Amino acid sequence: MKSSDVPFRADMANVVKLTIPHGKRIICISDAHGHFDIFQRLLDNIGFCDDDILILLGDICVGRHNNKNFDEFLEFTVDLCKRENVYAIRGNWDVAGRLPKMIDKDTKARAIAWFESLPHIIETPDYVFIPWSKML
Numbered sequence: 001m002k003s004s005d006v007p008f009r010a011d012m013a014n015v016v017k018l019t020i021p022h023g024k025r026i027i028c029i030s031d032a033h034g035h036f037d038i039f040q041r042l043l044d045n046i047g048f049c050d051d052d053i054l055i056l057l058g059d060i061c062v063g064r065h066n067n068k069n070f071d072e073f074l075e076f077t078v079d080l081c082k083r084e085n086v087y088a089i090r091g092n093w094d095v096a097g098r099l100p101k102m103i104d105k106d107t108k109a110r111a112i113a114w115f116e117s118l119p120h121i122i123e124t125p126d127y128v129f130i131p132w133s134k135m136l
Contacts, residue, residue: 016119018087020053020126030057030131033093034100036073050085055122058091058131061111062098070100071107078114090118091131 020026027048032039048054061073081088094115099108122129 013121014090014119015121015123016087018122018124020124025052026055026127027052028055028057028129030091031059032056032061032073033059034061034070034073036069036076039073040076050083052085054080054086055129056081056086056088057129058089059093060088060091062093062100070103070111074107074111074114078110087122088118089122089129089131090115090120094118 027046029039029042043054056077060077061070077088080086096108096112096115099111103111120130
């Protein structure tokens with residue numbers, strides 16, 4: 001059984017509770033699927049800045065296409081999520097079984113560790129952010 005086929009149990013969900021200050025612009029992006037150049041252009045085009053809250057709704061670095069920039073995108077996204085105003089949720093593509101075959105063992109280990117550290121759900125007093133996936 002693939003890890004993406006394991007039934008999701010809501011009682012075992014990793015839920016992060018978050019308070020977003022009133023008046024902040026909230027940007028939600030889902031399903032980048034490893035399109036690093038498009039993702040970077042999107043952030044530039046919307047004028048993403050430190051005053052915004054960015055929530056990545058899963059399926060971030062991995063996709064069906066050739067992820068030739070996987071290492072670079074992973075490093076960029078992990079660094080981005082270290083910022084106080086950026087959060088990520090684990091999607092159903094963000095699992096070991098869906099990683100590109102051509103990445104080296106160290107990159108694979110880093111990716112798996114990061115994916116497994118991500119919550120399944122982000123909840124605020126006003127909103128609940130859940131990725132669309134087989135996980136729910």
